[in-house]
Amino acid sequence: MFTFNDTARLQEAELIAELKAGNEAAFRMLVETYQSKVYNTALVIVQQPEEAEDIAQEVFVEVYQTVGQFRQEAKLTTWLYRITTSKALAHLRKRKARKRVSFLTSLFGVNNEVLYNPPDFQHPGVSLEQQEEMKTLFRAMDRLADTQKIAFTLHYLDELSHREIAQILQVSVSAVESLLHRAKQQLRKQLTPFYNERKKP
Structure with missing residues (x-):
């Protein structure tokens, strides 16, 4: 039984x-x-x-x-x-x-x-203090290519290894590394103005 x-x-x-x-x-x-x-x-x-x-x-x-x-x-x-x-x-x-x-x-x-507009949602596990930053991040992520978005989500939010992501996407580990690299470049480009604005007195 x-x-x-x-x-x-x-x-x-x-x-x-x-x-x-x-x-x-x-x-x-x-x-x-x-x-x-x-x-x-x-x-x-x-x-x-x-x-x-x-x-x-x-x-x-x-x-x-x-x-x-x-x-x-x-x-x-x-x-x-x-x-x-x-x-x-x-x-x-x-x-x-x-x-x-x-x-x-x-x-x-x-x-x-x-x-359709960039969504305004409360994600589980995100503290109230981080909501503004996370909303900005999710809007930026929404502009990524689909495979970049998935790789970024699985690695940085679900904390999966490159090898695990490669198995899920059925690509090589080097392909996952490339996806993550391009995703970070795109996000850095989009988010830099936001963080520069927050630094202003």
Whole structure:
């Protein structure tokens, strides 16, 4: 009989075996363990709380439906991050498509304003004192290329190693290093005026 509690956690292989066997308690444990990480990662990428909630639900639905196909060539967390980032990017593409449609419609005189703007949201784990800085950072991140944004999020916010990110994005470690380097260059360029302004007396 499969049981668990807060102090006893299954080894990953055993958890995966229980998931593949369709054990609902194992699935609940997976959700309870990883739902915050999945939600927070999606939130940084899409920067819309409701959308991040939808993505998190989609991630766990996909895990439930496809865990039988998981070949365990990567860690369970790597697989979860891969699904999360993939779904977050899909949501961004749909949003950009809607934005283009709205813009084109407005050219023909229909009163249909473009609703997308850099978001104003409260990210979990960010203190009130840091909210202004984080909002500025997230707006700057929103201008990064998608792969740069994901690499930056996974490394600096989720604290994953270059190797782990390479496995998630299915690229080389050197490619991840390049993505992070370009992301930092772009962010430095965008954020320098903000910090210079804050330094003024």
